[in-house]
Amino acid sequence: MVSPQVEIMLIASVVAVACALVGVFLVLRNMAMMSDAISHSVLLGIVLAFFLTRDLSSPALIIGAAMMGVITVVLVELLHQTRLVHEDAAIGIVFPLLFSIAVILISRHAANIHLDTDAVLLGELAFAPFDRFVYQGVDLGPKALYIMGAILLVNFFFISLFFKELKLVTFDPQLAAVLGISPIVVHYALMTLVSVTAVGAFDAVGSILVVALMIAPPATAYLLTDRLHVMIALSALVGILSAIGGFGMAYYLDASIAGSMATVAGIIFALAFLFAPERGVVAGTRRRMEQRWNFALVTLTIHLWHREKSAPVVGKAYAIQELRQHLRWSTAYFASVVERAIRRGLLTQRDDYVQLTEKGRRLAREGHGMGERATSEPL
Amino acid sequence: MKELFLALFFDHTLRTVAMGAAALGIVSGALGSFAVLRRQSLLGDAISHAALPGIALAFLLTGSKSALVLLFGAAMAGALATWLVTQIAGLTRVKYDSALGIILSVFFGFGLVLLTYIQKLPNSNQAGLEKFLFGQAAAIVEKDVLLMAGLGLVALFLLFLFWKEFKLLSFDRDFGTTLGYPMALIDFVLTTLLVLAIVIGLQTVGVVLMSAMLIAPAVAARQWTDHLGIMVLLAAFFGAFAGVAGTVASSTISRMPAGPAIVVAVSILVIISILFAPRRGVIWQRGRDYLMRQRFRAMGGKKNG
Numbered sequence: 253m254v255s256p257q258v259e260i261m262l263i264a265s266v267v268a269v270a271c272a273l274v275g276v277f278l279v280l281r282n283m284a285m286m287s288d289a290i291s292h293s294v295l296l297g298i299v300l301a302f303f304l305t306r307d308l309s310s311p312a313l314i315i316g317a318a319m320m321g322v323i324t325v326v327l328v329e330l331l332h333q334t335r336l337v338h339e340d341a342a343i344g345i346v347f348p349l350l351f352s353i354a355v356i357l358i359s360r361h362a363a364n365i366h367l368d369t370d371a372v373l374l375g376e377l378a379f380a381p382f383d384r385f386v387y388q389g390v391d392l393g394p395k396a397l398y399i400m401g402a403i404l405l406v407n408f409f410f411i412s413l414f415f416k417e418l419k420l421v422t423f424d425p426q427l428a429a430v431l432g433i434s435p436i437v438v439h440y441a442l443m444t445l446v447s448v449t450a451v452g453a454f455d456a457v458g459s460i461l462v463v464a465l466m467i468a469p470p471a472t473a474y475l476l477t478d479r480l481h482v483m484i485a486l487s488a489l490v491g492i493l494s495a496i497g498g499f500g501m502a503y504y505l506d507a508s509i510a511g512s513m514a515t516v517a518g519i520i521f522a523l524a525f526l527f528a529p530e531r532g533v534v535a536g537t538r539r540r541m542e543q544r545w546n547f548a549l550v551t552l553t554i555h556l557w558h559r560e561k562s563a564p565v566v567g568k569a570y571a572i573q574e575l576r577q578h579l580r581w582s583t584a585y586f587a588s589v590v591e592r593a594i595r596r597g598l599l600t601q602r603d604d605y606v607q608l609t610e611k612g613r614r615l616a617r618e619g620h621g622m623g624e625r626a627t628s629e630p631l
Numbered sequence: 632m633k634e635l636f637l638a639l640f641f642d643h644t645l646r647t648v649a650m651g652a653a654a655l656g657i658v659s660g661a662l663g664s665f666a667v668l669r670r671q672s673l674l675g676d677a678i679s680h681a682a683l684p685g686i687a688l689a690f691l692l693t694g695s696k697s698a699l700v701l702l703f704g705a706a707m708a709g710a711l712a713t714w715l716v717t718q719i720a721g722l723t724r725v726k727y728d729s730a731l732g733i734i735l736s737v738f739f740g741f742g743l744v745l746l747t748y749i750q751k752l753p754n755s756n757q758a759g760l761e762k763f764l765f766g767q768a769a770a771i772v773e774k775d776v777l778l779m780a781g782l783g784l785v786a787l788f789l790l791f792l793f794w795k796e797f798k799l800l801s802f803d804r805d806f807g808t809t810l811g812y813p814m815a816l817i818d819f820v821l822t823t824l825l826v827l828a829i830v831i832g833l834q835t836v837g838v839v840l841m842s843a844m845l846i847a848p849a850v851a852a853r854q855w856t857d858h859l860g861i862m863v864l865l866a867a868f869f870g871a872f873a874g875v876a877g878t879v880a881s882s883t884i885s886r887m888p889a890g891p892a893i894v895v896a897v898s899i900l901v902i903i904s905i906l907f908a909p910r911r912g913v914i915w916q917r918g919r920d921y922l923m924r925q926r927f928r929a930m931g932g933k934k935n936g
Contacts (some may be wrong), residue, residue, distance in 0.1 A: 284726070285732055287732065288736075292839060338667070338672060340728075341667050341670075341846050347899055353899075359886050359888050360885075360886045460735070468731055507744040507751075514737050515740050518736075528723075
């Protein structure tokens with residue numbers, strides 16, 4: 253028998269991976285906010301399906317919700333296609349309306365059943381292990397694990413089977429269309445999966461946190477790699493880390509599990525945002541500083557090199573004060589550029605005179621020839 | 632119908648709530664116009680979600696449940712969220728929409744952590760915090776309306792004061808820069824006003840529906856005019872109209888929540904505008920296409936296909 257804690261972590265991880273798998277494509281296709289829209293509007297699908305079946309555990313609820321997710325996408329596109337509304341405004345009109353209709357229907361006709369909006373928005377993972385899947389008297393584990401496990405498998409197989417198509421439609425929709433892969437079909441298939449995943453997941457984590465798990469891990473992975481399959485694997489990993497870390501945090505603070513998962517996902521994203529090699533803020537700032545210094549060094553050496561060529565009689569040394577005046581740099585900036593140049597063996601200094609070394613001349617020639625390129629390459 | 636009007640004038644509670652909703656509609660309609668024109672429609676959604684941890688932190692730090700303190704916390708968190716979204720989208724390859732999604736959900740998640748933490752603190756009664764989540768229009772009292780109207784007036788006054796600058800920012804930011812205007816500062820002021828508008832509305836319609844209050848009146852108004860001044864006035868009017876219509880509906884129909892009713896009302900205005908607005912509206916466009924085809928045929932042209 254597994255403890256409820258382990259079961260919760262297991263469910264949370266499965267939810268996180270299922271969300272991350274579809275989330276990768278939302279992030280890459282610039283449709284992140286569609287997850288926000290869908291995760292809210294599926295409520296209307298659930299309510300309508302419930303009115304038809306009168307059964308809260310009926311699978312029709314998931315189907316209804318998935319259909320409403322797709323309808324949301326269609327409505328947003330219809331509104332956008334009138335060319336009267338931008339796409340983001342269209343999203344912002346459609347989902348609050350559908351959500352409002354759902355809330356009105358619930359409070360008017362279903363106030364006495366367990367379908368309150370708090371639970372939908374916030375979710376409660378802590379209760380998930382209480383809803384067991386029992387077959388012929390044998391307890392087979394929490395129901396949520398089976399539902400989310402099934403959704404995870406569907407997502408996984410869809411992405412493995414249509415990996416090539418998804419990749420093509422994501423990165424080059426025109427080429428995909430020429431090759432006979434309909435971007436529209438792929439788009440709607442993906443949106444159906446997003447809807448199904450959102451329904452399954454918000455039962456456990458609530459609709460806002462579906463957004464967190466669909467967007468934050470893939471965006472984190474996006475900062476760490478350029479390869480699609482690595483990005484998918486990394487997103488899944490970040491999702492699992494958020495799930496387990498979030499559970500730990502919730503346990504420690506005695507606070508909302510879903511909220512903690514989102515917080516941990518946010519912290520992991522923040523770390524990647526700051527420290528990702530190449531794409532993080534720190535690496536980016538360092539690269540820009542480096543480029544600025546390189547540019548200054550190239551400017552300095554080119555200036556000296558021209559002078560050497562035009563006035564060979566004077567000798568190859570250059571009075572340092574004169575050089576500063578010619579370049580019109582501030583004293584402090586000039587001093588640090590010269591110091592850098594000497595340290596890198598581009599210049600030699602004797603008393604108040606500087607002279608290019610052979611390495612310095614080479615840089616000047618390259619810099620002169622290549623213009624901007626030389627400034628972006630490491631010396 | 633007549634009773635309704637009488638109720639609106641003489642029923643104290645209904646009048647208070649309707650006035651609050653109207654004030655909210657005016658402010659969010661006017662400021663939402665700029666958000667929609669600047670293609671920042673969903674920023675409002677992100678700000679309203681991000682306000683939650685600000686509200687919870689303000690309560691944790693001060694122990695006060697006074698609306699002004701909580702709104703201040705919400706505004707701070709909203710401003711921080713906006714800044715972070717711009718930084719994430721500006722400094723890395725992560726796109727604007729992903730940045731919105733992350734900030735929206737992570738801030739909200741953290742807010743939930745704080746709320747559930749507060750709930751379990753000994754002798755702290757957190758009732759009142761949660762109304763920011765879903766909005767409780769019916770719980771609005773006169774004091775709230777005064778606060779909303781006061782903050783709203785400040786926002787509208789600033790909007791009036793910086794009208795030219797905001798217009799420049801919305802339509803040609805680069806031109807403004809060349810004229811020597813501090814466009815970053817102007818952007819900051821406008822975004823602060825947006826945050827203010829959202830914070831005013833949270834109490835009434837709640838987190839989820841606040842974004843509709845910003846976007847929908849502006850989108851509806853946009854269809855009727857190409858003039859910014861008229862658009863802002865119309866959006867404010869639509870917002871106020873929807874606010875009053877929603878509260879009236881919720882008081883006359885049993886078990887009709889006010890926030891969603893307001894959103895439905897404003898959405899109906901959007902649908903009407905998109906269909907019927909002269910010149911831009913769908914029906915107008917269709918009619919024009921039809922007339923053009925007729926004229927073309929009359930001139931001896933062939934049907935295509």
